[in-house]
Amino acid sequence: MASLPPIDVPKGATGAGAFDAPAAGERDAAYFDYLLRLGDDALVLGQRLGEWCGHGPVLEVDISLANLALDLVGQATLLLNEAGDGDRLAFHRDVLDFRNCLLVEQPNGDFAQTIARHLLYTTWQHILLQRLTQSSDRFLREFAHKAVKEVAYHRDLASEWTIRLGDGTEESARRMAGGLEWCWRFVPELFEVDETMQAAIDAGFAPDPRELEEEYRSAISAVLSEAELQPPPDQRPILGGRRGHHSEHLGHLLAVMQFLPRTYPDATW
């Protein structure tokens, strides 16, 4: 059996993303971690939506979900390339080093659960990006200006589907309620302020997520009320994704996503 080609480490590479590796280059640690949080959210959610490709309930929805996935992978590329070598960060990091929130790694479930996850995440992401267009950091400002339009569409589409499924048939309403119930316990993590987030807020490039919560809660309530759905009862919040404490689902997702570049590190096509 032919041996695999050696891994080519670019000159000046920091090894960012390897377990216990120092933050990339001279970047401030909080900034690096903030980029990873947003970048990993987009990457993991994009990969999740990509799993629908070829399995959508109808052709039009299949294309629609793949479009959303591509938007997110594009956002991840920008964010991770700003943090370091985007490809290495995406494909050569282990599960403990991922900084995405737990919500985005949750399995697709049925179409309603995918829509519930997308509504709950992209509503938060859209409110955040609107604030980030005012960030003190030039990259984050420019990134937010580009991404905010994409995410506005994601939020709108997820809201429209939530309304149709919630206020649709008995079965679609039951499935939509089930999807929301599954995802609900991962919402508090979106507003958590840990040490890294506090440093990011103090440095001025990130908004305090707690300031987004009121707008978020009322936006979600408005969609659920139009969908004739009750918000699920609050459950014990599950936290830890931002520190690398992930659910078992993420490892399986990464195994599929990382298999090829890890097995053939220099593969091109």
Added chain:
Amino acid sequence: MGPRSRGRARGEAPREEGGVSSDWPLWEVFVRAKGGLSHRHVGSVHAPDAELALRHARDTYTRRLEGVSLWVVPSAKIVASDPDEVGELFEPAESKIYRHPTFYDIPDEVKHI
């Protein structure tokens, strides 16, 4: 749409004539490539209602910057000419070559004729 749905302003799904279909109705999609041009028919999508038909059309037909404006029209609302009447409708024009403006030189700058 099932038993829970009530009449709503989002745009009624067109009823298929001659029976009930479990498939979503079909919508014809028209894209305006840029300001000043007409909308052109590009294809069709299935969707449960008008609002989602627009979104499906956006995702299917404008993902490579093809357009600045979209129309969707319920396919069932299109009135088509009868193929059996093709002779009486179209053949009389065949012998009237003088109706073609072929004796003019079109300037190079005029692109969309």
